[in-house]
Amino acid sequence: WRGRRAGAGRWWLPLPVAALTAGLIPLLVVPAKSAFARPGPLGEALTAGQWGWYPSGHTATATISYGVAALLLARVAGPRAVRGLAAGAVLLSLGVGAGLVWSDFHWLLDVVASWCLAVLVLWSLARWLPRPGAGRRQASGSSLR
Template sequence: MAVPVTAALVLLAVSWQVAVDGPLLGVDRAVRRAVHGARPNSLLDPLGHALSDLGSSLPAIPVLLAAGLLAARWWRRAGAARWWTPLPVAALTAVLIPLLVVPAKAAFARPGPLGDPLEPGQWGWYPSGHTATASLSYGVAALLLARAARPRTARWLAAGAALLALGVGAGLVWSDYHWLLDVAASWCLAALVLWALDRWLPRPGAAAPQASGASSLR
């Protein structure tokens, strides 16, 4: 329970500070100053932009949906009764992301790091949509595939999804697209969703560990 409790507490604390323009936002300003101090003529700028782009709907959502299709095939070979489960889970995740992020952006209406005032009807920067898209898309994709994979493969999938989520967040902060707390809030939000999904999803490989699909995965 430590992960969801910590994520929920951090998310509540950060959201409260954003809402009241509290002192915790000084962390954002300090991180931004540090990043700007390291950025002049940096060769890391293209990498930061490239990492940020991995959090856009393209390619994150197609990867999620493709993983759902592949996971359904793996689950079927692993002997799962409801082998089709990954298909609606992937599709619903794609729908859930904007439902979680867009209302919060509109409600908090937080200006971005550049300080430009929001235009009428414009969404704010909190929480980070790209971070949420990356964390949930790649995280759910890895979770669905890992259910019918060998332990070593499952660990690699989890590590890859975590690195992508961290990389997108770091790229957004480095490129001055988002405040650090915008990114941290989306990480916490994704952690809560992934924790709940991990508890709910069945483990098809447990029923047939020697099935052809499961045994072929390394």
């Protein structure tokens, strides 16, 4: 809404992009799980309908969700808050991954693979989203007098 009030171009874009990013997670994780069909750390054999443990869907979902939230909030937060948002997203993601490994729900490599996948998705999203005020600068620079 701040972008709309400020006259930014495509002010509405971040929210649908965030929703589409959330929908992208299973499209990336499930095929990898079914391709690798890796059993979990407790050594249980996969049963019918199970995809496997690699990569960790829980870690990917948490990391991408926290990262998208930090990216969207960083667009309207002050410069000091951006580091705090990034640090908070990283710490929460590390906590989720560590908890999954500690509780023997995932191997460490399952979690690390999801972090790598999440970093690629978040990096792409950060490059694709327009910067705050970018549309306003373009509009004011292209006006004819």
